[in-house]
Amino acid sequence: MADLTPQERTVLDWLAAQRPAMLALLEALVNIDSGSHDKPGVDAVGARLRDVLESHGIVHDVIPDDRFGDALRASVGSGPNTTILLMGHRDTVFPQGEASRRPFRIEGERAYGPGVADMKPGLVMNAFVLAAFAKFGGAPAPLVGLFTGDEEIGSPFSRPLIEAEARRARAVFNAEPGRPSGAVVTARKGGVFMRLAITGKAAHSGANFAQGISAIEELARKIVALHALTDIARGITVNVGIVRGGQTVNTVAPSAQAEVDLRFLTRADRDVTMARIQSIVDTSYVPGTGAKLDIFGEFLPLTETPDGERLYRHYAGCAEALGVKIPAEFTGGCADSGFAAGAGAPTLCATGPVGGKAHTPEEYLELDSIVPRAQALALAILRLGQG
Numbered sequence: 001m002a003d004l005t006p007q008e009r010t011v012l013d014w015l016a017a018q019r020p021a022m023l024a025l026l027e028a029l030v031n032i033d034s035g036s037h038d039k040p041g042v043d044a045v046g047a048r049l050r051d052v053l054e055s056h057g058i059v060h061d062v063i064p065d066d067r068f069g070d071a072l073r074a075s076v077g078s079g080p081n082t083t084i085l086l087m088g089h090r091d092t093v094f095p096q097g098e099a100s101r102r103p104f105r106i107e108g109e110r111a112y113g114p115g116v117a118d119m120k121p122g123l124v125m126n127a128f129v130l131a132a133f134a135k136f137g138g139a140p141a142p143l144v145g146l147f148t149g150d151e152e153i154g155s156p157f158s159r160p161l162i163e164a165e166a167r168r169a170r171a172v173f174n175a176e177p178g179r180p181s182g183a184v185v186t187a188r189k190g191g192v193f194m195r196l197a198i199t200g201k202a203a204h205s206g207a208n209f210a211q212g213i214s215a216i217e218e219l220a221r222k223i224v225a226l227h228a229l230t231d232i233a234r235g236i237t238v239n240v241g242i243v244r245g246g247q248t249v250n251t252v253a254p255s256a257q258a259e260v261d262l263r264f265l266t267r268a269d270r271d272v273t274m275a276r277i278q279s280i281v282d283t284s285y286v287p288g289t290g291a292k293l294d295i296f297g298e299f300l301p302l303t304e305t306p307d308g309e310r311l312y313r314h315y316a317g318c319a320e321a322l323g324v325k326i327p328a329e330f331t332g333g334c335a336d337s338g339f340a341a342g343a344g345a346p347t348l349c350a351t352g353p354v355g356g357k358a359h360t361p362e363e364y365l366e367l368d369s370i371v372p373r374a375q376a377l378a379l380a381i382l383r384l385g386q387g
């Protein structure tokens with residue numbers, strides 16, 4: 001930590017001293033259930049964050065939604081300049097009751113609990129970094145903090161807000177959890193989540209078999225065709241993750257449904273593969289069946305760009321000045337960073353504290369990564385003005 005200016009040192013020392021406050025806020029947030037469809041819970045997490053922002057004198061507004069969690073937008077500094085955007089999502093993948101079944105707990109160097117990595121510590125970190133700049137100044141551009149509530153289901157409400165904020169940002173830091181290796185993420189796949197509904201015709205499978213039209217057989221044939229679109233080398237995968245259908249064992253199935261997940265690296269691959277999926281949907285392998293496809297969630301890929309690469313090198317250089325090596329990784333998982341990058345902003349993802357096993361009961365957070373990640377982000381912001 002040799003080459004820090006007095007101002008940099010002040011900001012970083014203050015963040016280090018906030019570790020107990022950050023942990024207390026993290027514990028409070030983890031212990032609030034906030035599944036994507038649990039609007040009261042997601043908003044309760046927002047209310048807790050608003051208390052923290054308010055206590056540090058940070059102006060913020062709430063962009064309400066009646067289905068999903070309201071979006072919370074905080075700002076430090078203002079002006080016509082381009083902004084620096086800090087993003088994070090308050091929703092988790094866990095059902096109601098999860099937080100009381102396995103509340104926040106610390107064991108050794110790690111913390112556990114629902115959302116303890118993905119991504120409540122990222123919210124905590126962003127809130128405290130905003131607080132540091134509200135307290136000491138020094139940001140080379142207005143800071144915007146966006147705390148959204150519907151990322152795990154594809155941000156149906158927040159996507160346009162993210163895109164609008166990203167369009168006026170010179171840099172976007174998305175505080176998804178740092179990878180177990182400690183890496184940040186510079187590239188992510190895009191994804192499309194779809195529901196496929198097949199209709200056939202019911203008939204008694206013993207007495208009138210020939211009068212039936214099996215929706216299940218149709219679905220089975222479609223699944224084989226859909227999975228055959230996978231091209232691992234190209235980064236395209238099609239996964240049918242859920243199937244349902246039929247009425248009774250002795251009835252030719254009148255209906256069947258599936259949920260399908262497409263992942264891709266480029267928008268061109270998305271469009272070509274979606275056209276192929278649609279043509280499989282439109283083909284009746286079993287004559288007389290019908291099929292309908294609905295998209296219920298979509299993420300854009302985080303594509304590597306020269307601007308994004310420069311932002312990563314800047315961030316990694318700042319971390320290195322603090323004695324931390326932060327590599328870059330690619331992941332097939334989707335996140336809101338794809339929307340920010342798609343809007344043209346240099347975007348870095350997984351700047352949050354380091355954790356793993358997201359979306360499982362074994363999800364964990366490396367406690368000793370909280371302060372270094374907050375400091376790396378703060379220093380990267382402080383030094384963004386230097387060209």
Ligand SMILES: [Zn+2]
Nearest residue numbers: 089118119176
């Ligand atoms: Zn996440």
